[in-house]
Amino acid sequence: MQGHPWVFSGAIAEWRGAPTVGAVTDVLAANGRWLARGLAHPDAALAVRLYTWQATQALDEPFWAAALERALARRRQLPGYGEGANAITNAWRLVFAESDGLSGLIVDRYAETLAVQVGSAALLRFVPGLLDELRRLTGAASVLVAATGDDAVREGLDAAQLAALGGAPPAGPVRIREHGLLFDVDPGGGQKTGFFLDQRDNRRRVATYARGRRMLSAYCYTGAFEVHAAAAGAAEVLGLDRSEPALERARAHHRLNGLAAPAAYERADVPEALRRLRDAGRAFDLIVLDPPKFVANRAQLAKGLRAYKDINLLAMKLLAPGGILATFSCSGLVTPMDFRQMLGWAAVDAQRPVQILETLGQPPDHPVLAIFPESEYLKGAICRAD
Numbered sequence: 001m002q003g004h005p006w007v008f009s010g011a012i013a014e015w016r017g018a019p020t021v022g023a024v025t026d027v028l029a030a031n032g033r034w035l036a037r038g039l040a041h042p043d044a045a046l047a048v049r050l051y052t053w054q055a056t057q058a059l060d061e062p063f064w065a066a067a068l069e070r071a072l073a074r075r076r077q078l079p080g081y082g083e084g085a086n087a088i089t090n091a092w093r094l095v096f097a098e099s100d101g102l103s104g105l106i107v108d109r110y111a112e113t114l115a116v117q118v119g120s121a122a123l124l125r126f127v128p129g130l131l132d133e134l135r136r137l138t139g140a141a142s143v144l145v146a147a148t149g150d151d152a153v154r155e156g157l158d159a160a161q162l163a164a165l166g167g168a169p170p171a172g173p174v175r176i177r178e179h180g181l182l183f184d185v186d187p188g189g190g191q192k193t194g195f196f197l198d199q200r201d202n203r204r205r206v207a208t209y210a211r212g213r214r215m216l217s218a219y220c221y222t223g224a225f226e227v228h229a230a231a232a233g234a235a236e237v238l239g240l241d242r243s244e245p246a247l248e249r250a251r252a253h254h255r256l257n258g259l260a261a262p263a264a265y266e267r268a269d270v271p272e273a274l275r276r277l278r279d280a281g282r283a284f285d286l287i288v289l290d291p292p293k294f295v296a297n298r299a300q301l302a303k304g305l306r307a308y309k310d311i312n313l314l315a316m317k318l319l320a321p322g323g324i325l326a327t328f329s330c331s332g333l334v335t336p337m338d339f340r341q342m343l344g345w346a347a348v349d350a351q352r353p354v355q356i357l358e359t360l361g362q363p364p365d366h367p368v369l370a371i372f373p374e375s376e377y378l379k380g381a382i383c384r385a386d
Contacts (some may be wrong), residue, residue: 003371007038007048015042022122024059039122044155047308049103049120064102064126065133071100071107072137078364090138091185093197093365094138099375100367107134108193112141115193118162121155129163142170142343144188150296153362175300179204181227182256184249196221198378199290199328201363204290206288206382207232208327213285216240216277216318218270218311223250223263223289227328230261231256234286237263240273243337270348274314283320288327295331304331304337310345316385325383328360339379350385358382 002058007027019025024270025040025048026299037059038050051059051067072094087260097119104120112133131143143220145166147157173184178200203225211233217226220239237254247265254263266273270291289311295304308329315325328340329339340356347354360380362368368376 002370003053005038005050005101005103005372006046006374007044009047010386011046012047013280022125025266041120041122041155044121046120046176049122052105061129064130067101068130068137070097070128071095071102074100074367075365078126081233082385087177088180089178089200091195092200092363096132096366096375099369105130107194108178108187108195108197109138109140110187110194112139113170113187114143115187116143116145116166117151117193118145118157119147119151119155119320121157124157127162130307131165136276142166143186144169146188158188178224178345179328180226181231183222183227183253184256188242196224196254196290198330198366199224200363202326202328202380203228203361206286207357209324209326209382210234211287213324214287214320215286216282216284216315217288217290218274219289219291219313220250220265221246221290223247223253223265225290226250226263227253227257227259228285229288230259230263231257237261238284239265240270241265241267242269265342269313270315274311274318277312278317280319284318284323285320286324286326287319287328289315289325290328291330293331294329295333298333301333301338303377305334305342308339309342309349312343312346316346316354317386321353321386323385324357325354325385326380326382327359327383328378330378331375333370334379336376339381343381343383347385352385354366355384355386356381357384 019040019042022039023040025039027035029035036050036053040048091110094109095102095225097104097106099104104123106117108115141182143166145162173186176183184307185194207228210229212235215229215237217239220241226237226239239250244267250265251306258271295301296309314328362378
């Protein structure tokens, strides 16, 4: 696809010379016509990441600095994003990789701390300059650098080397505000870069259905969906997750925000816990399903869709009449149509009429690049079961 920022090894007829990892590389058509310029990783399946389609554009320090400045300027134009002591929300994504023309780079801001994820070994030699520019542009007090486990293995990234490029981590958790509510985050630790920033607006939207409802939150992590729901008037909350440290942080978040709704958190394997609750005849008025990525590659798609269907089926059976299900998938290989069909299969097996009231996705600091469908990874729906 013209303008797509990835070139896979199978699409390359030949390499001219012997490029090393991170070498600036021109991509030519079969007839020799110049197409684009990027960075090479000759031994990887994703062999070239493209950054410019202008033949005169060098991939030099001014290029990277300008790309960062554009990404930050876009965020300043978004409503509800701010800095300083009075900001209602002070944690958001500054750089979203390919969507911001910076393939292999993610930057999240948590108050005065930046969490940087490097997803490409080809980009590594430019990272020190990128970090210097980020510090200059943001004035951040701390910058932490890491790679996800998948990226580290696939790209051969050295976690210790990356960590050394950043600074010392803050002495304790960083306290952030999200729509006026408080959360403590360990940037660079846990899931994502420390917090699920991509669910920020969805949490507030789901909370509009919470007043007076008994809530079950599955895969609750550190409790952000429940905090928003309890602040909006949920009658009671039950959170399920496999991580006891995450659950302890969730309990602390309820205390931190002074919430009155009774909240219980249980360490559990979620599918097993949902079956146990079903067999016990429990019912809930609001259920949130926010599972981890079930599909990491195309070979896992069918199995992953079955896993999504199973937990949604269980949730539908646990809903009281007129109950609300807010359900999500963060698997990029699951398309919106796949997700919608999965919900249909679950509703048929649950033998309940299920209506989709709202379709949810990524917030505007996680923009979807029109020519790059892979950037649309988060899908969600608010459903009602009668």
